Amino acid sequence: METKTLVINGIPRRLLVNPEDMLADVLRGQLQITSVKVGCGQGQCGACSVILDGRVVRSCIVKMRRVPENAAITTLEGIGTPTCLHPLQKAWIYHGAAQCGFCTPGFIVSAKGLLDVTPNPSREDVRDWFQKHHNICRCTGYQPLVNAVMDAAAVMRGEKKPEEIEFQMPADGHIWGTRLPRPSALAKVTGVAEFGADAAYRLPPETLHLALAQAKVSHALIKGIDTSEAEKMPGVYKVLTHKDVKGKNRITGLITFPANKGDGWDRPILNDEKVFQYGDALAIVCADSECNARAAAEKVRFDLELLPEYMSAPEAMAPDAIEIHPGTPNVYYDQNIEKGQDTRPFFEDPNNVVVEDSFYTQRQPHLPIEPDVGYAYLNEDGKLVIHSKSIGLHLHGLMIAPGLGLDFANDMIMVQNTTGGTFGYKFSPTMEALLGVAVLATGRPCHLRYNYEQQQQYTGKRSPFWTTVRYAADKNGKLLAMETDWSVDHGPYSEFGDLLTLRGAQYIGAGYGIPNIRGKGRTVCTNHCWGAAFRGYGAPESEFPSEVLMDMLAEKLNMDPLELRALNCYRKGDTTPTGQEPEVYSLPEMFELMRPRYKAALEKARASSEGRIKRGVGVSLGVYGAGLDGPDTAEAWAELNEDGGVTIGACWEDHGQGADAGTLGTAHAALRPLGIPAEKIRLVLNDTSKAPNSGPAGGSRSQVVVGNAIRVACETLIEAMRKPAGGFLDYAGMKAEGRDVRQPGKWSAPARDCDANAQGNPFCCYMYGLFLAEVAVDVDTGKTQVEKLTCVADIGAICNRSVTDGQIYGGMAQGVGLALSEDYEDIKKHSTIAGAGIPDIKMIPDEMEIIYVESPRPDGPFGASGVGEMPLSAPHAAIINAIANACGARVRHLPARPEKVLAAMPR
Template sequence: MAKEMSAAQLSASYVVKNLTINGVPRRVIGKPDVTLLTVLREQLKMTGTKRGCNCGQCGVCNVILNGKVVRACITRWKSVPEFSQITTIEGVGTPENLHALQWAMIVCGAIQCGFCTPGFIMCGKALLDENKNPTREEVRDWFGKNWMACRCTGYKQIVDAVMKAAAILRGEEKIEDLAKMYKPGDSVWGSSLPRPNAVYKATGLWDFGDDDRLKLPEEFLFAYPYALEGVRHAKVNKIDVSEAEKSEGVNCVVTYKDVFANRGTNRIYGQVNCASALTDGWEHRIMVEEGDKIRQWGEVCAVVVADTETHAREAAAKIKVDYEQLSELIDVYMAKKPDAVKVYDEIDGYDGMPNAWNKRVFKKGEDPHDIITNAPYHIDDEFYSSRQPHMVLEADCGYAYYDEDGKLTLATKSIAVYRHQFQIARGIGVAPSRIRVIQNNLGASFGYKTAPTNEPFLALALIKSGRPVYMRVNMKEHNQRTPKRSPSLMHIRAGADKNGKLLGVEQTWWIDHGPYSESANDLTNKSGQFFFAPYAYDNMKAVGYTVWTNHRWSAAFRAYGSPQAYWGCETAMDMLAYECGIDPFDFREQNLLEWEPFTENPRGQFPSGYAPEVFPLPEMMKKARPYYEEMKKKAKELSTPEKKYGVGVSCSIYNSNDDGADEAASNIELLPDGSVRVMNTWEDHGQGADMGCIGTAHEALKPLHLRPDQIHLLLSDTSKAPNSGAAAASRSQVMVGNAIVDSCNKLLDAMRKADGTYRTYDEMVAEGIPTFYEGYTQAKVLHKDGTTEVCSGNDKDTGIGKPFGFHMFAVNLAMVSVDMKTFKAHCEKFVLVGDVGKINNYLIVDGQQYGGIAQGIGLALTEDFLDESKYNNFVTMGFPYIKDIPDDLTLVHVETPRPLGPFGASGTGEMPLSGPHVAICNAIYAACGARVKTIPAIPARIKAALDEIKK
């Protein structure tokens, strides 16, 4: 009689299955309780299937199992039937032989970062295998019921792609050769040529950071950053890692003591860069120190380095931390109370720094307080914006090793490779010149990776272990530990005369930036720089404070600072319009900035005391008017007592270079075959850096008649490319673009012969002429006489300055429905009239704008990050899925050439998220009379606003 298996035997038992995977018969062995995703990725190395949320909420892991789409992350190996047919993205098509849906995704611009692309293709293919003639709504329903998530695109282009693929499969359209989409002599600039990397993303060949992990040399160890669960504010007495160090598979455990042993300061520089701040920017600890404090959930106490992730996590569970719980400041309301506990006190070395640690002031004309009070029409109210989570689909990951030159090399999701090199060097005790940062292909960022996250921990794990290391936190940990958008509390007053002319505006605002200063000055400035910026007024005073709290630390999020600013002032504009009895669209139009080139008229200048380089909003309002009137008519027709419809409007402006003296470099080299290589750090977090570089360089090098594939790119490696700055502030197209143009012009000048023709590479070498050239640019403003001036920051006492040479503009129109039983609001239609200058590539710009609108809808209606113990997955954080975003999205491009932009361009990425949320909430008011002043406008807040009216 057979003996029962022991627990050890059971844990080691395996299940073997005979399967057909991508048409190939296979016998595959796996542990019964592992997931199908683990078997495919880690055993079979089919990394086209991605690991995202790991709990069935995003669909990036979709495969087709026996004709049905399944989420591989929640499908257990033991439940996969034997003799199953499995299709992964690797079995759908190749770059040379694309499936109709892969091709359509490429040409429709449905691919941005590409992390969700394989999942959407597998899901869409399963639909098309069943139904080759779906309606758009059937496609949307299909993606909705299969929990498909995309944070980049806005979904519209993905539906476009499925519809186009269906037409191809019905024989109504044909697949064109991607290589033939460019015809010799065509301009790449101003075209809709697909981005080069889209074909690899569509076929599952584009490896992201976690895909790299499965293909690294066997010497790599796993590093796990350990943090206490649920502790936001506590004094730490002792950190005991002795049991963890003795655990199975552990190489070492890194603590702050190892940082000091390496002569590091255990600090990350927060880039404060302003005289008004009370911190020097070095308050951010890398690792928790004994005798110091934990200041937020997720502070890393130790890094466990082991042979496997399982062993690293098991060892981390044995770490003991003795601490004393302290009072927590979880929002700005608590932090600004006079008796509030201090986030930094005497034990920190900051001598009891107050929670309000930075003050910014903007003034214009007279003090407006009495002017507003005595105005025929005025408003006086408070507004609060949420701690919006980035909700990327790829968790934070990366790896570290010593390269061939002995440099400490970090391959991460960084979108600021040179900045991170500098920010962590002093803290870890390694000179910046000995640190190399490389950007991995990454599944989106939306700005959170302008901040160092895993970089210092990877570096310290490498230093202590002496072995190369990989690090990945799971999605729950990623959501809990990575930075978020800063909430803002705004008290705004504004007044208008009897004709509805703005007389004065006033604001006090408080930015909740968590416990670290990370670029907080730029953020705080935004609420002054863009305060009622689209409009003309004589008198203004705005005073802002940056405040410490114990909630999530904050870093860049797309449209950094402007969603907060416009949430306050564009809601106030709407309220004032109704006070005046004027239609909100008309009220905005009649109060637009009195702009003319180089104007010295204060009513034609921004709050910082300078006029923008262009001001297309009057023309944009004219183009928006027909849409607005038609949407209002439609809303009136659709409204019933059960469901009410309304239309809202907002205007917004955003910058396209970093505050103040911004600069960028880019190099170019002529190669022996006549092609060129462009080298810079235009980091790509899905926005299309490859096509940005190629489109700009191709236009600059037109005399050479190069094909796009003759422009090679070497991007975002600090050892091989010059410093182009971070891919932030929508600066890359203008700043890196101008540096590319400068390098191209230098190359052309060198190649040009006396007769106007151009030398070949061999002729350049024969004549001793260099084939390598460096490009450089600075952000500047243009003067009336044609001279330029380098941009400058804002004065701390008046706000006066010239921080930006480039801007983007938007008119946002939203039609919203409100269910009067559930009080749930839904955006039904959105129109964005935008001006980003001359457009490099329409597919990319359209994708950025659709995606920005979708994130704006989420910001308005669903997205928030409150209690980390609950708000740690996509559903609880309010991720906008396809049915939350309307298919009725319209883009209207107004392309006003920028005088100093490359070929007239400005930036793109952040403009579409600056103001859509306000238009949506203004539409809620137009629909049912509920004026929501705190976002997101969840049903409870809409109901509360309606109940307030009844009172």
């Protein structure tokens, strides 16, 4: 240990430090400066950026022995405060650049470092700077961040007035459809938003810090677990195994389709009989510090009998493969689709044009910058309270309670922390049950934080699809029939696997009026990472093959790919693959808007292809339903406050998408008859002890289903306040007349579940996106650069334009990663944020354009549909089609890394 003086945000601080500790840990742990975030912990994400003696550094990889005496360190707190914002912070709010907000402090600090040395940067200067300093964002698609830096720089140079980067409330006070900043923006840009790992520093002294002892093989029988050496390690309070779990020690999938051959109880909380995947948790070490807990976890020993490892669907489907879950076949669910007539005659007719091919979409990792983290305790009523990144609070409580030996309604409370992105992996419970086991076994508060390797190895990923599709069309290009076959590699745990497989039936060929369809899909149990929801949930896997095959059909017909799609897109009389009539028919208008942009892009690509750089253009059509299948339901409440304001209660979970903005915008629109200003609408969100069951934040359901519940609650409150002679009672008047100032709202989607042949009306609202990708391919190396992305989007009437812009930019950016770089196949190589292929700012085009077509949805609140899933439904297919247009390389197996592009080029 040594003493060292650091000048922190202009104030000298004398510290006793370990020279081997990282600067980030000293700032966070010893000085409680929690605006400094630790994401990857390996200098790959930039969330921990600070300015050290005038240089931007990643503090998670700077050891204290390298920090000079009297070093000047600037963190976000030294740049601006909630009452005195720096122009960068103002611009970040104005441009919606803080979505989940976890990377925001690092970006703003890094941007401050840039403007200190380059006060008049170009957009490319900004992008180069963030690239050089490894600042990574998973939410925004980067464009809003660059916009914010450019505007802040203009204000600092005196070329713009500060009020030009501040939201101006419309004269009528109506916020629906505006760019009103999300309510959480101020906290995020000033670093006071408290994420799960930040809360660890505020927990009581008796808190235990947890570490997992995890399997380093993918399939084995557990013969024994030896915790004796771990229990002797410094600071260890207790080491827990499955013997310490008080309930069934299983997490239930909760909803399992009748045709599922499993029972949904296949995921252990702590593995007891078998290891099913690499990273399975076999023991929990509870200690006085995370460091001591992790050291002790390395001392837990396992006696394992290795079994064959089936790391893909084809391997697990092989005739000689053993059952991974004894008694349940590895292919445990089959999904048929039958629409219209028998398809065979259409494929046998020699007058028709037929195309067929096979495709693979990979095990895409979610790659949030914040790793999974949570804490739990017993409250004064003896209830187990779990705080986590859950985006399905009531759902998760019901999934884990039996395994813990509890009754969710009476024994548990679930609360969502400020969450650094999830993109769907937290639709499944991850650490929640582990925290519950530890608290119930020790009686003490417990905190668990994954490092990035654990984030990759323990949490779920997008399930790979192995898909074959056939089209039959007449010679004019009109689609007549489609045949499909798809296998879903869902890993070892079945939760929601059958639902995901149904998505293949719902979305392969979506967007086109295909009258006759036959196909079959299946869910396959494997030993690779378990499948979790990921933005798009089934659509990117399904629409990639059907959209690439559309280009192949166009080539065979000698027809333009855009015009082939326009010919076949939904029009009156057409139905979806499930036989449902679309709620709006806006696709022809969307094609009209895209057509001139597409033609201009083709001309530009032809004119600028030269030498080894070939440019190309690709299009794709993406469709997604807003909701969970069938009569999806949500609840909310609205309460009149004494000061005339209204409080809204709902569990509209927020994984960065803007739940607070959606709640506020929807409630404000519903409460317009009362004339309540936006600032007097308060939100009580995401605590099951205070807010009702609004359902999980998944499937782009929240704006439609939860939004309608909020609308109903507000309308019910208005009716309760109405005077017989006109006007409304105030709070005192309501109380005097004995009227309830809190009114409930409940809404169910007017939709119908699909039958055994995938026919039905599963969603009342859909989202539609038409994508245009412009790429440059180096034919010598096979490297692809996406130069521009365009999206014509119909998501209904827009609640908050800043939020929806951010969702679409971010979704398209994730589409670049899905198309070109992201994977979790090699368990060790892909266990870092960089190794898994996360796109940096120079991979994502600065040119991203959104054109909205706002077709009001009959069943959406104030005409709105959802947004989150649509932008990742099909942009990757447009990119792959653009590569083929550029150089003739048709990649069918994602991601399209350079070597695959080279191998696919015509010789």
